[in-house]
Amino acid sequence: MTEEQRHPESGMPPVPPGAAPAQQPYSQPNQQPYQQPAPGYYPSQPMPAQPVGGYVDPAAAGWQQPVQNSTEPVKHRVHHSYIWLGSLQVAGMLIVIAFFSVFSSVIGAIADGESIGRGDGPVLLIVGIAVIVGLIVIVGLTALIQTLSYKHLYYEIGPDEFNLYSGIFNKKRVHVPYQRIQSVNQKATLVQRLAGVCTVNIDTAGGSANKAVVIPYLQNSEAERLRTELFARKQAILSGQVYQDAIPGQPGSQAGYAYPAGHPAAGNVLDMPAEILTDVRGVFGGAAVDTGRVSYEYGMSNKELVLTGLSNNTGFALIILAAIGSVAGLAEQILSTAIGRMLVDNGIDFVTRSFAGNTIWAITGIVVAVFLVVWVFSIIGACISYGGFKARRRDSRIEVEHGLLQHRFHGVDIDRVQSVIVKQSFIRRLLGYCELSLGKIDAAAENSSEDQQKSLAPQGLVIHPFVKMDRVPEILAGLVPEFADVPTESRPVAKPALRRAIIRRGILQGSGFWLAVVVAMGQIVVNAVVSPTNPDAVSLLFFVNTGAIVLYVLCVLLLVLDVIGAVLWYRGSGFAYNRRFMQISNGGFSRESVSFPRKKIQYGFTKTNPFQRNARVATINARTAAGIGGTTLRLIDVTEQDAETWLDWVKPGGSMVQ
Structure with missing residues (x-):
C-alpha cells in the first residue's frame, strides 16, 4: 500500500465502502470487549486504558479526526411489553367498568321489584356473550394500535443530541441536546416491576413551556444504561471532551460506596423486600448495569419511616378536628349549665336542649372516627411509598429512589x-x-x-x-x-415587623377575625328577621345564638393562634x-x-x-x-x-x- 493510499493525517488505511470498521463496539455479553473510539475519530496509535463511562481527550489519546464520518445512530426500541402490558391495562379498565355497570343495573332491577326467571336465561346468556365479545374486540383493537405504535416508537443516541421518534399518522421527533438534560428519572408500577420494565422521564432545562420526554416500557438494564450514557455525554460536551462508551470489565468500573466514620447507612424493615424486588429485577429486567461509583449513601431508620407516616397532613387535620370538637363540646356543656334555667323558663324543655348537645358530640365523634381510619391507611401508604428509601451521591449526580410497590428513581446532576x-x-x-x-x-x-x-x-x-x-x-x-x-x-x-405581622396575620389574613365578622353578620340578620315574640321561632333563635357563641369561641381560638404564629414568624x-x-x-x-x-x-x-x-x-x-x-x-x-x-x-x- 502506497503512502497516498493511507489517511493523510492519521496514517491509518482507509475503510473500504460498505466494509465494517476495524474495531467494533462491545455488543454481545460473551464477546471480547473492545475500546470504542469516540464517534468520528480514528486512533493513530494504541489507545491507553480509560475510565469506564469517562471522557477521552482526543489530543492526549492520539486520535485524529477524519474528513468524513458516516456513522449512523442506532435505533433503540422500547420493550415489547409495551404492546401486551398496555393492552392488559385497557382490558382491566374495561372489566372494572363492565362489572360496575352490570352491578348497578342488577341493583336497580332488584330495587324496582324485578326478578330473574327461567325465561330470562337465554337473554342473559346473549348479553353476557355480547359483553365478552365486545371486550375482546376492544382489547384486540387496542393491541393492534399498540403494535403499530410500537413499530414507530424508538430513540437514537446521536453524537450531540438524544432523539425520540413516535407517532403512527402524526409523526413526532423530539430533539434533546445533551447539555440541556436536567434529570433522568424512572418509575415503575408493581406490574412493571414484576415484568422488569419501567418508564423513563428526561427533564430538560426550559422553563414552564418545556415538556418532559417520556420513554415508556424500557427494560431495566436498558434504562440504567441509557441514564448513565446521557449524563456522561452531557458532561463530555460541557467539559469540551470526547465521550467514550463505558466498557465492562475495565479497572475502576466496580461500583462502591463509602459512609462517614461512625455513621453507617440506616435501614428499616421495608428495605429487605424492596431489595428483593430490585435484585429479582423482573422477568425481562436483565443484568444490572454498572452506573458508576457511589461516594455517599444513606437510608431511613424504622423510627424515621414511622414518623414520616405519622406526620402526614391527615394526622394534622385529625388533631385540629379533635381540638375543634373538644372546644365545641366544652362550650355546649357551659351553655347548658349557665342558661339551662332560662331555656326552661322560655318553654324549651330539657330533652330538646340535651338532644342539641348530644348531636354535636355524635357528629364530632363520627367525623373523628372517619379521619382516624383514613389516617391509619395514610400511615401505611406513606410507609409503603418510602419503603426502600435510598439517597446517594454517584460521581456528579444525586440519586434518590423509594417505593415498595411503585418504585420511583430520581437522578439529577449537581x-x-x-x-x-x-x-x-x-x-x-x-x-x-x-x-x-x-x-x-x-x-x-x-x-x-x-x-x-x-x-x-x-x-x-x-x-x-x-x-x-x-x-x-x-x-x-x-x-x-x-x-x-x-x-x-x-x-x-x-x-x-412584629407589629405589622400581627396586623397582617391576625386581621388582614386572619381566619378567626373574618370568621367572627361573618358569624356576627349572620346572627344580626337572623335576629332582625325572626320575631322573638313568635313561639315557633324561639327554638330557631336558640340554635342560632347558641351556635354563634360556639363559633365566637372558635374565632377567639383561631385569632390567638394567628397572633402566636405572627410572633413565631418574627x-x-x-x-x-x-x-x-x-x-x-x-x-x-x-x-x-x-x-x-x-x-x-x-x-x-x-x-x-x-x-x-x-x-x-x-x-x-x-x-x-x-x-x-x-x-x-x-x-x-x-x-x-x-x-x-x-x-x-x-x-x-x-x-x-x-
Missing part, C-alpha cells in the same frame, strides 16, 4: 441543583425534625396526570422526608458538598449571605429555610408599599430557576439599610463581602 430546602412542619418542629429537599429545574409532564400534579409541587427533590436537624450538616456534606459554605449567622427582620425569620451563598428563612408554626448559590440568582429586587415606607422596611425578592418556570423567594419587612446592602451584593460586580 449543576442543576438550585437550592437546599430545610422545611419544618408544625409536628416536625415540635419533634426537632425536618424535611430535606433540593430545589431543581423542573419540566412539565407531557399530559395531565398524577405526575403533572406532582411536578407542580414546590417541594423539589426530597432527599430525606424526616430527619433530625442535627443530621442535616452531615447529609449535606456527603451528598452535596458544593453547599458546604452556606451562611449560618442570620440577619433578623426589622423590629416594626422570631424565626431572617436572611443571610456571604461570598458564595444566600439563605432566606421564613418562620411561624412551620419554618422553611432555603439556601442557594449566588450564581443561581437570576435577578433580585426590593419592593415597598406606603405602609412599609412609613415603617422604613422593605421586602427582598430573589428569583431562581427552581421549579417550573422559576421560583421567587422573598422575605417581608427587613430594614431599609439591610435591603440596600443586599441589593449591592446581588447585582453583577457588587459587593462580595458579608
Whole structure:
C-alpha cells in the first residue's frame, strides 16, 4: 500500500465502502470487549486504558479526526411489553367498568321489584356473550394500535443530541441536546416491576413551556444504561471532551460506596423486600448495569419511616378536628349549665336542649372516627411509598429512589441543583425534625396526570422526608458538598415587623377575625328577621345564638393562634449571605429555610408599599430557576439599610463581602 493510499493525517488505511470498521463496539455479553473510539475519530496509535463511562481527550489519546464520518445512530426500541402490558391495562379498565355497570343495573332491577326467571336465561346468556365479545374486540383493537405504535416508537443516541421518534399518522421527533438534560428519572408500577420494565422521564432545562420526554416500557438494564450514557455525554460536551462508551470489565468500573466514620447507612424493615424486588429485577429486567461509583449513601431508620407516616397532613387535620370538637363540646356543656334555667323558663324543655348537645358530640365523634381510619391507611401508604428509601451521591449526580410497590428513581446532576430546602412542619418542629429537599429545574409532564400534579409541587427533590436537624450538616456534606459554605449567622427582620405581622396575620389574613365578622353578620340578620315574640321561632333563635357563641369561641381560638404564629414568624425569620451563598428563612408554626448559590440568582429586587415606607422596611425578592418556570423567594419587612446592602451584593460586580 502506497503512502497516498493511507489517511493523510492519521496514517491509518482507509475503510473500504460498505466494509465494517476495524474495531467494533462491545455488543454481545460473551464477546471480547473492545475500546470504542469516540464517534468520528480514528486512533493513530494504541489507545491507553480509560475510565469506564469517562471522557477521552482526543489530543492526549492520539486520535485524529477524519474528513468524513458516516456513522449512523442506532435505533433503540422500547420493550415489547409495551404492546401486551398496555393492552392488559385497557382490558382491566374495561372489566372494572363492565362489572360496575352490570352491578348497578342488577341493583336497580332488584330495587324496582324485578326478578330473574327461567325465561330470562337465554337473554342473559346473549348479553353476557355480547359483553365478552365486545371486550375482546376492544382489547384486540387496542393491541393492534399498540403494535403499530410500537413499530414507530424508538430513540437514537446521536453524537450531540438524544432523539425520540413516535407517532403512527402524526409523526413526532423530539430533539434533546445533551447539555440541556436536567434529570433522568424512572418509575415503575408493581406490574412493571414484576415484568422488569419501567418508564423513563428526561427533564430538560426550559422553563414552564418545556415538556418532559417520556420513554415508556424500557427494560431495566436498558434504562440504567441509557441514564448513565446521557449524563456522561452531557458532561463530555460541557467539559469540551470526547465521550467514550463505558466498557465492562475495565479497572475502576466496580461500583462502591463509602459512609462517614461512625455513621453507617440506616435501614428499616421495608428495605429487605424492596431489595428483593430490585435484585429479582423482573422477568425481562436483565443484568444490572454498572452506573458508576457511589461516594455517599444513606437510608431511613424504622423510627424515621414511622414518623414520616405519622406526620402526614391527615394526622394534622385529625388533631385540629379533635381540638375543634373538644372546644365545641366544652362550650355546649357551659351553655347548658349557665342558661339551662332560662331555656326552661322560655318553654324549651330539657330533652330538646340535651338532644342539641348530644348531636354535636355524635357528629364530632363520627367525623373523628372517619379521619382516624383514613389516617391509619395514610400511615401505611406513606410507609409503603418510602419503603426502600435510598439517597446517594454517584460521581456528579444525586440519586434518590423509594417505593415498595411503585418504585420511583430520581437522578439529577449537581449543576442543576438550585437550592437546599430545610422545611419544618408544625409536628416536625415540635419533634426537632425536618424535611430535606433540593430545589431543581423542573419540566412539565407531557399530559395531565398524577405526575403533572406532582411536578407542580414546590417541594423539589426530597432527599430525606424526616430527619433530625442535627443530621442535616452531615447529609449535606456527603451528598452535596458544593453547599458546604452556606451562611449560618442570620440577619433578623426589622423590629416594626412584629407589629405589622400581627396586623397582617391576625386581621388582614386572619381566619378567626373574618370568621367572627361573618358569624356576627349572620346572627344580626337572623335576629332582625325572626320575631322573638313568635313561639315557633324561639327554638330557631336558640340554635342560632347558641351556635354563634360556639363559633365566637372558635374565632377567639383561631385569632390567638394567628397572633402566636405572627410572633413565631418574627422570631424565626431572617436572611443571610456571604461570598458564595444566600439563605432566606421564613418562620411561624412551620419554618422553611432555603439556601442557594449566588450564581443561581437570576435577578433580585426590593419592593415597598406606603405602609412599609412609613415603617422604613422593605421586602427582598430573589428569583431562581427552581421549579417550573422559576421560583421567587422573598422575605417581608427587613430594614431599609439591610435591603440596600443586599441589593449591592446581588447585582453583577457588587459587593462580595458579608
